[in-house]
Structure formats: structure tokens, C-alpha cells
Amino acid sequence: MNIKKVAVLGAGAVGSYIIWGLSNNKNITLGVVADGERNERLKNQGLMINGTKYTPQVWTPEEAHNVDLLIVSLKYGSLRGALKDIQTIVGENTTVMSLMNGVDSEEIIAEKIDKSHILYSFIKVASQKKEDGYHFDPETTVGIYFGELQQPYESERVKAVNDIFENTGLHWIITDDIQAEIWGKFKLNVCNNLPQAILGVGVGCYEDSEHMAAIREGLRAEVEAVAKAKGIDLSTINAKSGRGSAVKASARYSTLQDIDSGRHTEIDMFSGAMMRMGKELGIPTPYNEYTYHMIKALEEKNDGVFEYQGENDRVSWSK
Template sequence: MYMKIKSVAVFGAGAVGSYVIWGLSEKKDISLSVIAKGERAERLKAEGCLINGKTYHPEVLTPEEAKGVDLLIVSLKYGALAGALDDIKEVVSENTIVMSLMNGVDSEEIISTKIDKSHIIYSLIKVASHREEKEYVFNPETTIGIIYGEEAAPFESERVAAIRDLFDGTGLNYRVTDCIKEEIWSKYRLNICNNLPQAIIGAGVGCYTDSEHMKAISEGLRKEVEAVALAKGIDMSRCAGTSSRGSAVPPTARYSTLQDIDAGRHTEIDMFSGTMMRMGKELGIATPYNEYTYHIIKALEEKNDGVFDYDENSEAVTYSK
């Protein structure tokens, strides 16, 4: 029997989840829900999801109530994933497909510690969504959207076709690929090289073209990512013609890590350089650029947390030469 997706649950209604909610809310003949508990669930029920000037009211379900949905889309912040694994396990039943649209290269691996890997279809998303007070904003026309595919042949599987049917006619941009892991790693490389250095100095992306020093830092990070990828058998050149395509951004653009620091939030640095450090150590590959980047962004988080808010009554520190 031909597979048809009739129910979709989104776990994480932030910048990424909002793109999915926006696209699927007008889809006929499906049930769309957001997974939440407690105070967050009550807030979503009362306020809905404000996206591009319109308020959407998807059904709000607990993990228990969402159990057995056809498609579970995980769009959480990396730091929230570990605490959500039991909820993901609760949602997934025999025929549930799980699509993780999280940044990084290991969310599928982490999720598969709780559910069988056969449920997971690999994917990524490219959307320049940002938050303005309680509203999420993005440009649907310039958004690249969701890229997904099977890890191995057959690439044109029944569930690939079912997801294509789900997305068709929704406004969501999407593309199927037969080199999904390489595409995920290419996005990861781009995030580490372009997302992180600008966050350290607090400047727009124009810094990479206007400063040889910023270019040198970005290049150092890139070489480390590529060395680890190569050791893992990931050949990013396979998707070089597709993964590099993107939308033009102004030199003032501030990517997600800098947006988090600007807003006083903790970042996803553990997913970026933190994971690179772990993989490098496992493979015996030095990652000094990522190690420095990791610690300096952690220190910026501490600064936002008030760790360095010293006053005149703070205990004096004496240094000797």
C-alpha cells in the first residue's frame, strides 16, 4: 500500500519549527501539531505561533497524545535534545518517520540511542529565520528550505516519496538528495567557518571579506572540519555543486551564534566546536582553532551570565611576575 503522511508533529516551535508550521498549516487532509508540556504548552495554546505577521494555532499535544504520528519533525535547540529523548521515544511508534532539522552532524546519532535508527530519515534545513520579540520572521522566496534523503540506496524510497507529496504545494522549499550526509557536513562546515568567528568579534558577515585575519580564522576552522570529515569517510566534494548555493546576505548579517550572544542566550557552541573537539580527539586529529573558539564563546556566555560583573567590593587578585 502506498505510504501517505496524514499526521505531522513538530517538536520545537522556534526559528526552524516556525518555517515548518508556516508551510504545513495550509496543507489540507493532514493534522499538524506541536509537541509541548506544562507552561510552554499552555502558552502555545493561548498565544499560538506568530510567524511573518500571522498567528498560527496548530494543535498542542503532549508526547503521549502525539504517539504514533506519521512524521515527527525535531527542530529543537541542541542543548535541549538530551532532555527531550524520552519524549521523542514516547511519540515514536512502529510506522513513525523521524526527521531531525537540527544543526550539527550528530543529532540523528543521539536520537538513535533511544529509538531504532530505521525510523530516521536524514535531513537538514537552510532558513534565515530570526526572532523579533515574539515573532519569527523569514523570507519564503529566498529560503533554500529542507534537504533530505536516504542514507543509502534505494534513494527513491517510499518514505522519500511520501515526504515529497507532503511538501508539494505548501510553499515549503525542499530538495531530495542522494548524498545527504555530505550535505549535512557541508552545512556544518559553513556554520563553523562563518557562524562562529563573527560571533567572537560581534561583527556582520562582511568581516570575512574585509579582514585577512578573519579569513585566516575561518580557513583554520574549515581545514579542521574537512580533516575530521575525511577521516570519517565523508567526501563533501560529492555535493559541492548544490550545498554551496545560497541566498545573498548583506555585510551586516548576524548569524545564529551572534544572535544568541546579542540576546544574552546560551549558544549552540557545544554542537559546533564542542562536537568537533570530541570527534577530533576520538580520531587523533588536532583541532586548535575549534578549541580556542569553543572556550572564547563559552567565556562570552559567562560574560552575558554576569560572571565577570565585578564591583569595587570584589576580592582583589594579585599577579606576580
Template sequence: MKIRSVAVLGAGAVGSYVIWGLSEKNDLKLGVVAEGERAGRLKQNGCRINGVTYRPQVWTPKEAHGVDLLVVALKYGALPGALESIREVTGENTVIMSLMNGVDSEELIAEKAGSSHMLYSLIKVASHKEGEGYCFDPDTTIGIVFGELSAPYDSDRVRAVEELFADTGIHFRHTEHIREEIWSKFRLNVCNNLPQAILGAGVGCYQDSVHMKAISDGLRQELEAVAVAKGIDMNKAAGSSVHGSAVPPSARYSTLQDIDAGRHTEIDMFSGALIKMGKELGIPTPYNEYTYHMIKALEEKNDGRFDYTGKKEKTTCAK
């Protein structure tokens, strides 16, 4: 098997890393799946990544049908509306890699496109938006981890993806414990991403405050209880990477970045998904329930649903 065509669905922070890495491959047909106004903007402006404008082809789902590899790099809230497009892109031999956060995007996609197409994967990239583009440090990016859920782990499509990434700047590795790796990243997102988003502070707050650490620990204990009940041993996940760098105490992870920018977050795929699993398994998740509702309330505040700061009220002075 050889991958000769790749379609990327979602040209944001995550998709930009894939587009950046694959754009220099002369023997590869690379495109972004988009329709309507978004397709028009991509055709006109391209993708601005690390200060450089890249111009992959822009395909409708129909035009992308049958590509060898479909990379799904959407925000969680966009996935339900994109499932029909994913189904339309997927041909008989299309491999699908979801680089979305959370632990259930593969299942949601598989329900529409078929589980046989799924090659489980995750990405770790500290990408952020600057102006109309995205920026990341290629050298310290941990990159893409992927693998089969069951043997044979060294499958034809695993080797094909390794060959695809081999002569690019993309950092990658394959693993026999991909589900555990995905859950390990899920744990980091739930425990480190969410509490700081409520507080509105950099990650140094976990070292500075015993109260923030207590919240993070409570979220972790609930998540690990669910994982154990599902037979997932996160100790099997790799403990370190040859890439990556120390996280500065001022770092603001994706949920807080979304709150800062007035965007809706991915809380539904984090605590929202964990609460649902906890209910199915009979495991209480009070820390996650509180966190879920707090971040939903912050989204409502950003949406302008309520403003009781008093700044808009007229004041009267006694004579």
C-alpha cells in the first residue's frame, strides 16, 4: 500500500501541522476539504502557517472521494455537521485518521463511515493562532502517534503512513497501545486544560495553589476510575518523547485560549464525554460535572447571555 493522495478536513491549528509537513512532497496529491464561503477563502488566501502561505488544493467532499488518507482535524462541535462529508469522502480503500481531542471521535466517525477505515491516532502540537494563520515550533512539537487497535500492529497501512511521514518535518511514531495513548492525552486535557480555563491563569497555578491541585487531582481520580472500568491501562502509554519542551508557567491551553477569544470550547468532548461514561458505568463524576457546568457558563457569558457587572446601569448620586 502506498499513500498518494491526502485530504485534510479542518485547516485550523491541528490541520495546519499536517498541511505544513506534507506540502513539500512532490509525489503527493494534497487537498483541503471545504465548501461554500470557506472554500472560497481557502482558494483565495491559502493557509498561512508559520508566516508562510501554503496553497493545497481545495476539494468538495465529492471531489475528494476515494483519497488514500483522510485526516480529520476538526473542533469537536463541528464534527456532527461534518459526518456526512466524511462519509462522502471515504472510498473503498480510504484510511481515516482522526487527530481530534477526546476519546470518542473515532467511534462517531466509524458509525458513519465504517470502523474498518479507522486508524486510531492522536496529535500533540502546541499551535496557536496569529492573525489569519497558525504558528508552532516544528522542533519541539511531539507530533502524531498512531496504531492499530489489535494485531497485526505492523499492518500495511501503518507502514504506509510511516512512509508518508518519513521524509517530512512531521514527528511521528506508531504504537501497539494507541487506545491507552489516546486516554493518556485525554487525562492531560481534562486535568490540566480545564481547571485553568475556569481560573483564567497560566499552568503555573497548579504548582502555586494547593486548591488548584486538589481540583486537578479530583478530575484525574474520576477519569482514571472510568478508564479502569473500561479496561484501559494508561501505564502502557509511553512516558516521554524525544521531542517536546518544558511548559512555561504562563502557558494557556486550548480551553482557556477559546475562552479568551470568546469561542465555544471542547468541554463536551472532555468532561461532557466523561460524565456520560461515568453514568453508564455507575461511577460518580462530581468534579467533572462542576467543571462542565462552569465552563458552559463561561461560554454563555462570552455569548452575552448575561452581563451583571453594573457597567451598563445608570448610577444616581444623592444630592
């Protein structure tokens, strides 16, 4: 297998890392998939990444049909709306890597394409959107994990992806236990991403507050219980895999970044999924239920639901 044409669907925080790295590979054709106004904007303006302008090709889904590799790096809430585009892009020989957070994006994509196209993967990158585009530290970024669900683990497509990542600046790890690794990343997101989003402070809160640490531990125990019930052995993940990218105490992860910016979050992919799986398995998830409803309420606050002024300043009886 020889990868010559690569498409990226989703040019945000995750997609920017891929575009930054693969732009250094002159042996491939790299493009971003977009429709309509976004297509025109990307063609005209390019992408600002770490203070540098990047101008990958911009393709419609039809123009990207039958690329060798499709990298999906969307926000979770946009995935189902993009399934038709993914179906259009994927040809007979297309490999699909979903670098999205959560534990079910591959299953959702497989509703529209044959699962044999999917090479399981995820990413650890601390990327932030600023006024001049996306920023991340290439040196401290852990990077991309990928691998086959079963033998042969050193498949031709694993070797091909490895080859295009060589000498690009990207960091990556090939693993023969990709499902456990995906769940390990999911645990990091649930435990580290969500509590700080409720409090609205940097990640240093977990070291500086026993109360925040206790919330994190409660969430962790629920994730581990659900994973165990699903037959996923998180103990196989080595110490390096069990950590995220190095960040400052002031770092604000993706959920808090969304709240800061007034956007809806990916809480359905995190605690929402935990609640659903816990119910299916008969495992209580009270920490995740509370976290889910708190972050949903913060989204409502950003939407203006609680702006009680003028005609909205109605009388409410206390109890």
C-alpha cells in the first residue's frame, strides 16, 4: 500500500496539527475537505497554525473521492451531519482514521462505510485557538496513536501511515492494543477535561484542591468500572500512554475552551456516553450524571437562558 493522496475532514484544533505536519511531506498531495462558504474561505485565506499561514488544497467531498487516506478530525457534534460526506469521500482503497475524542466515533462512521476501511486511532494534542489561529507546542505534543484491532498488527496500511508520518515533525505511536489506548484517552478527557470546565479555571486545580481531585477520582472510578464491564483492560496501557501532553497550570482544555467561547461542548461524547453505557450495563454513574447536567446548564447560560432582566425578570417563589 502506498499513500499518495490525503484528505483532512475538520481543520480545527486537531486537524491543524495534522495539516502542520503533513505539509512537510512533499511526496503526498494534501487537501482539506469543505463545502460552500467554508470551502471558499479556506481557498482564499488558508489556515493560520503556530503563526504561519498554510495553504493545503481544498476539495469538496466529491473531489476527495477515493483518496488513499481520510483523516476525520471533526467536533463530535458535527460527525453525524458529516456521514454522507464521509461516505462520498471513501472509495474502494480508502483508509479512514478518526482522531476524534470519545470511544464510539469509529462505530458511528461504520454506519455508513464498511468497517474494514477504518484504522483505529486517536490523538493527544493540547491545541488552543487564538486570534491568529491555532497554536500547540510540537515538542511536548504526545501525538497520534493508531493500530489494528487484531493481527496482523504490522499491516500494510499501518506501515504506509507510518511512512507518510516520517520526517514531518508529527509524533505518533503504533500500538497493538489500540482499543485500550482509546479508552485510556477517554478516561483522561472525562477526568481532566470536565471538572475544570465546571469550575472555570486552569488544570492546576487538580493539584491545588483536594475537592477537585476528589471529583476527578470519582469520574475515573466510573470510567474504569464501565471499561472493565466491556472487557477492556486499562492496565495494559503503559505509564507514558496514561498521561496527556505537558501543559502549564493555567491550561484550559477543550471543554472549557468551548464554554469560554460560548460554544456548545462535546459533553454528550463524554459524560453523556458514560451515562448511556452505565445504564446499559447496570453500573451507576452519579459523578458523570452531575457533570453532564452542570455542563449542559453552563451551555444554557451561554445561550442566554438565565438572563433575567427586563420582561424576563419574572417573580419566582423560593422553596
